[in-house]
Amino acid sequence: SFWIVSHICHEISNSSGPLGYSGMVLAMFSIVLLGFIVWAHHMFTVGMDLKSNTFFSAVTALIGIPTGVKVIAWVSMLSSSGLYWSEPVVWWLISFIILFTLGGITGLVLSCSSIDIVLHDSWFVVAHFHYVLSLGSYSGVVISVIWWWPMIVGYSLDNSLLRAHCLISIIGFNLCFAPMHYFGMCGLPRRVCVYDHSFYWLSGLCSAGSFISSFSACFFIFILWDSLTSGNKVVGNWRNEGFAVNSMVWPLTYHTLLHCNVVN
Known part of the structure; x- marks a missing residue:
């Protein structure tokens, strides 16, 4: 998911490279090593x-x-670009960053050994x-x-349905897991x-939130089916041409390419 x-975020920002590329790579390896x-x-x-x-708390x-x-690099890349706020992928990116940050904050709470002893094996951990x-x-x-669906399949997705799916998913997810923080702080064991x-x-x-989340997953499958049956073919590409895959004609040809693409 990080990658x-x-x-x-890099493609949306239309920059020559990810913001703080060295820092991003170092951060990724640091997370792996600390893990x-x-x-x-x-x-x-x-x-x-x-x-x-x-030691382990620190x-x-x-x-x-x-x-x-x-997280700062993601936010910077999104804020420094001319965002297409109506694009569902932007909605998902922002939702992911916000909710992932909230989950990380609860992780910092649990990193304190004295607090973790109190909240251990409670619903707070499940929520985190x-x-x-x-x-x-x-x-x-x-x-x-x-x-990548339009590039691979050659048919566009319905943006209105995708925005509705994003809202339903976020509402269902928070409705399902947010109350668990309260359960854990009240001492309810899992x-x-x-x-x-x-x-x-x-x-x-x-x-109710779990049912809504399950419905959103089924709804997403319906959106993919609607894309295949509606026949709305992709006719153009506005993405960053610095990537080789974005310089090709969409949809990609089956099995192989007719000619080699020149990459500078």
Whole structure:
């Protein structure tokens, strides 16, 4: 998802290269390397000594720095370009950046070992990793399909349906997972089927949000089917011609190209 968002933000900005390219690459490698030494933040409740808790808390919080570099670069590339605000892919990019940042903030909260001991195995943790992981993977799939579908298939997608799909998805996602932060802060553990009656109405909202999210996934499949059956062929390309794939005639020919493209 990081690569997809970075690549598409670069294309939309029409710049010669991604903003802070070296910083983006360094941030990516930093996240990968730090990911190898933060495993114990899942084990703050097993009775580790104070030095171990302090080390793994600090390293976990440190991941926020390279992640922040990437978020700032994405926002800068989007804000410095003449955005097509009606484009659904822009809606998805902005939604991804905002919700991913919110999920990252809750991750910083959980990086503190003393707080994590209180919130461990609660619904707060479920809300955190769904905002970061589930949203990131789903948004990455949707954004990539929206962006490359016309090039691969040769038919355009209905922008009105895509905008409606974006709104439905974001509403369903937040309705499903946002209340879980409150559950966790109230001390409600995960993986329980019986809980206090005061949580019933919020649990109903979460269930409604899950149904809305499921509907949005089915709705997206319908949008793809509508694209194939409507017959609206792609006739032009406004994207950054600095990429070899954008200099070709859309849709791409089947199996192979008729001639080699010259890349300077």
